[in-house]
Amino acid sequence: MASLTSLALLSFLFSNFAFIPQAYSLEGYTSKPVAYYVPRIVPEKVMNVIDTCWRTKSNWATNRKGLADCSVGFGKSAMGGKYGAIYVVTNAYDDPVNPKPGTLRYGVIQSSPLWIIFSRDMVITLKNELIVNSFKTIDGRGANVEIAYGPCITIQGVTNVIIRGISIHDCNPGKAGLVRSSPTHVGKRGGCDGDAISIFASSNIWIDHCYLARSRDGLIDVIRASTAVTISNNYFAQHDKVMLLGHSDKFTADKVMKVTVVFNHFGEGLIERMPRVRIGYAHVANNRYDEWKMYAIGGSANPTIFSEGNYFIAPDNPGNKQVTKREASNWQNWRWQSSKDVFMNGAYFVPSGYGNSAPLYTRAQSFTVAPGYMVPALTSDAGPLRCLVGKQC
Secondary structure, three states, rough: OOOHHHHHHHHHHHHHOOOOOOOOOOOOOOOHHHHOOOOOOOOOOOHHHHHHHOOOOOOOOHHHHHHHHHHHHHHHHOOOOOOEEEEEEOOOOOOOOOOOOOOOHHHHHOOEEEEEEEOEEEOOOOOOOOOOOOEEEEOOOOOOOOEOOOOOOEEEEOOEEEEEEEHHHOOOOOOOEEEEEEOOOOEEEOOOOOOEEEEEEEEEEEOOOOOEEOOOOOOOEEEEEOOEEEEOEEEEEEEEEEEEEEEOOOHHHHHHHEEEEEEEEEEOOOOOOOOOOOOEEEEEEOOOEEEOOOOOEEEOOOOOOEOOOEEEEEOOOOHHOEEEEOOOOEEEEEEEEEEEEEEEOOOOOOEOOOOOOOOOOOOOOOOOOOHHHHHHHHHOOOOOOOOOOOOOO
């Protein structure tokens, strides 16, 4: 006879688809190869609402742009290169000033919309930060694509960008120098900080099914009044400051920031900021947390955070069981609320504030958040997928 949990899961799918200061370091941590975190192809997976939209279709390779209709949350309208041509990356070489046709940089700087795919597996080591222009999709499905061992991705002052299905790891700061950002503009850059993905003054952005780890600064930063962002189905591992939402405590323009963090797997070797939020709003829903060394969800400068249907596994350290951390003393009125979360191994969430903290999505943005106990199944394929042409992914 099916268990009560199984019956509840089937019902859901059918109806919808006390902190102690310490110094922490990843020194001495033994990393595993990227392949360790990329799930194997397993038939009849339990899929979340984003994956159900496209993974059940065997023609995904000939209908790649259908993916643009599958996001949920605040980044729902991110269309990427949906209305542009397909551009195929055939060469892993990089030239920050005069990129050659066939390289990734040549594609992302173009002024017209493009849906960028890859002809084969490749590791791209950038010579300086990759500045992505508006209306671009970087789609790694069908290949094992890594951006690693150099500066990584900058999304600055643009709109409608989708990054999907690539591994971004071991990112380093960029050097001061010239970097091309469009066919007609080469600008002098001061050198990026070493984030895996930096989203700066941009909107309608969707980051989905990526692997992010071991970068010099953050894994994902959403700053400088960026908004309409969805971060979904990603696997995060082996890093200190994972995700920052909001530039600084005094940058009040971040009040417009709205970010959905959903269906992600925060895996082993993480310390803090999953995410850390300043001033703006974050809906953190149906994510899995496999321990943390300091805290999971934090913030400062009175942000609003709604934690809904997450699965928190606390570390064994009795001083670090709390999910939340506030970088302030007068936080009692901040709206931080928890609903349908599951707390394992002594994890606990300290709520605060009054009033409604729900995301107030439009009908197009909205999705049903599962109860937390379903999250291990819904996030089981987080990270890049191994998709085979002609088969369901």
